[in-house]
Amino acid sequence: MSRDVRSTVFLPTTSFPMKADLPAREPLLLERWNRLGLWRRMRAQAAGRPKFILHDGPPYANGHLHMGTALNKILKDVINRSRQMLGFDANYVPGWDCHGLPIEWQVEQEYRKKGRDKDAVPIVDFRAECRAYAQYWIGVQSAEFQRLGVAGDWENPYTTMTFASEAGIYRELAKFLLSGQLYRGKKSVLWSVVEKTALADAEVEYHDHTSTTIWVKFPIEKTKEPDLSGTSIVIWTTTPWTIPGNRAIAYGPTIAYRVIEVGEVGEGSLARPGERLVIASERLAETADQARILTFATLAEIDGTALEGTVCRHPLEGLGGGYRFPVPLLPASFVTTDQGTGFVHIAPSHGEEDFELGRRYGLEIPDTVAGDGHYTEAAPGFVGIHVFKAAEPVIAALRERNALLARGTLVHSYPHSWRSKAPLIFRATDQWFIPMDGPHGLRAKALAAIEATRFVPAKGKNRLRGMIETRPDWCISRQRAWGVPIAVFVHKTTGEPLRDPEVCERIAQAFEVEGADAWWTRDPQEFLGDRYRKEDFEKVDDILDVWFESGSTHAIVLEKRPDLGWPADLYLEGSDQHRGWFHSSLLESCGTRGRAPYNCVLTHGFVVDAKGEKMSKSKGNVISPLDLMKTHGADILRLWVVSADYSEDIRIGKEILEGIGENYRRLRNTLRYLLGNLAGFSASERVPFEAMPPLERWVLHRLEEIGRLVRSCNEDYDYVRLYNAILNFCTIDLSAFYFDIRKDSLYCDSRNSLRRRAARTVLDILFDCLTAWLAPVLVFTAEEAWLVRHPGEEESVHLRLFPELPERWRDDALAARFERLREIRRVITGALEIERKEKRIGASLEAAPVLYLARSEDRALLEQVDMAELAITSGITVVEGPGPAHAFRLEEVAEVAVVPERAEGAKCVRCWRILPEVAASPERLCARCAAVVAELENGSA
């Protein structure tokens, strides 16, 4: 052999590295896209196409990204990019939720560190600091989202705190006000009597607190149940000061109760022998013990349902001339027998459950306690006493009336103010509500809108419907500073809010110019104009709940921006947003526009650890997307997103990421192999479909099939299915079959050979398809691969569309033939595997098996293709018949038998096939290779 044969072999060559090194390479691609102005180009290119609008649910502008926000944004990005490549104009405008308590809280904490007092700072200055704080985190999060490869209008996002947004949100509120869908009512909220303000849940700390507990007798006045007449209901409470506010007693309809008559009592007992009491059976022993009742007789056992319609007298009846009202017994599911007596005293002003129950049954909601913690005139006998000092006076009054059965103390977890550390109380306060029912029928509209909306997965519909069906009126007011004000004037004598469109418009215009601060800085008379006098009105100082704000983004973003549109095609958030954004957006939009702001709602689950448990700092199982960026890269994270079923909770952990890495390498190597074998490919080399060998036509058939899957999976938002299909295609069809078979042709056939040219034509198509299909997910890798093949300053895979594949490629009959061929091939590889184990062969090219086919259809199949080529053997002999008994067979492949034989002849030094003709060649080349080598020598000579 005179020359280096290896140099005549067309081995793959590419600059696309096998090692991805994503953490280093991705930032370079991001820079390139910024230089290129890729986003603007994508928009310009899609101008005029049908729009696809995924409206971004605004994350809260506070803190770094976590796995949940990363999952959410990546999923949105995959969908948007896919729609863009499907031929839509998928503009994506990211947004941020900026107002609200957490930011106020952070700013206030910074104040405290510096020893400043928030209340001493003018509200407008405080709001400015909150604004700056939000702006800072918007910058941080924006950079982090972009690092994940999320494409969007990052230069022009929306936020809820721009002056335009504040004005827009106020205009939405004004729609509710002017249409009569806004009323002021009472609500029981956690209240600090020290700061004289309502507190939100996040401002509450729970500490142990020692409370005085009391057992109180409520004499029955009226009952249907004869066993109950002349008895008293016994309640237990940890807040004696709420007794003046009592208006009802709750019982459990499924709880068993007992009527007892007190026998002997111990020393100091407040119980009187002979008196009759009603207590839950399960709580009897404990209660008797506490009351020092030594003996008692059970007079009757009754079900909770027997208590229906029973009415008691108030235990303080007559005190200070008050408490002369009936105290009804009401059924409630929250009554338990874990503690107490199985009866819960209900003070509608002083507890959430109490309040809701009171509202449902139309109870009075008295203002028994003022903001500073002192009893009002509504608490006769206690006026001016502070509730924290009320236990003894209340107990004394109860004892006087023989209404106290026992007292004690209890150490329990109790809410305290995070600021003053003082214990909190529940107190009825004025709040603003949007009614769910009534003349506007918001609930009915919302339920109808849910029916008209597509939910992915479908179970989301039930969840949202269930919440809308049972929710109380929407309380939209908060007693805070950082938000859009409920800019409403209430008439001092009528108590009615002023509903004047001109006033509202003046307020809105002021907000547009100088932001919502105007509500605090301007003279109210400016808003009221000439027709009203500010002295006649009370200016509301509450702000809007942030859920109303984010619920209005459809109006201030989709409707207002000319590059978007209303309603949205899709809202996509985590499943917690059934209670949150899906919910508030639905109510806001139904209240103002009569329908949902979205046509489709997609929900995803939560990110959990490898065991399926939630990630938390205390468990130490938190995985940060920002860390993964540094160790794995965004494409790995993105691949993780599409490889998981987002309709359920999504696990992440070391093993899972390793698996994703394996799959990533498979995809990357597929692209690399394509690139390597496409070196120097040009259009002139292309072979028309009709001239292609069956194997190529089969690959094109598979491509066409997957091309349709790409479209249907996008329609269904089913990325796992698509991802698995593409991965399996690369692994089973390409790597293990098509690529393996075509190596011989690609490496050794003449450059002019039809077979090699057809193969390269198909590789080119494969490259086009795979880079496009992977581009929405592997945004960096697909771009990197694309640029290797299509270098150019202005080039980007993200400016492409998914290829339109000709339907004529579809050939189900051909696919069926290949299915059978691959079955037969499996019998051959199975037979060769035994030979390998027995060390009779190594490479499959060392074999030239005898293939016995009993079926004539199978023999006909083998006439259309070269089975040796498909099985990568040096030869094959096809014989009619069942084959000898010792032949290799597979149970699941009927009527196929293989007798392995070693290939006869010598090994071609170029293509490594073992053929008889090579033995006769002085250069040890097969006929094909000899011709190719000659061709190359002539060409180079």
Place this chain on the structure above:
RNA sequence: GGGCCCGUAGCUCAGCUGGUUAGAGCGCACCCCUGAUAAGGGUGAGGUCGGCCGUUCGAUUCGGCCCGGGCCCA
């Protein structure tokens, strides 16, 4: 405690309206190749379909209970 939901091989997922020995890829084990080489090919072992009890001729698929987990309320 209540509402909604989930639980198929080590991992990620398929399994239509109940019906033959429950599938795929990855991983794993073994073997081969050394011209995709921190690659590639082949063969194989892995599942009492969370558990228990029902309905049924028959249940991974329907019902109940329990266990484990998640979201939202309380």
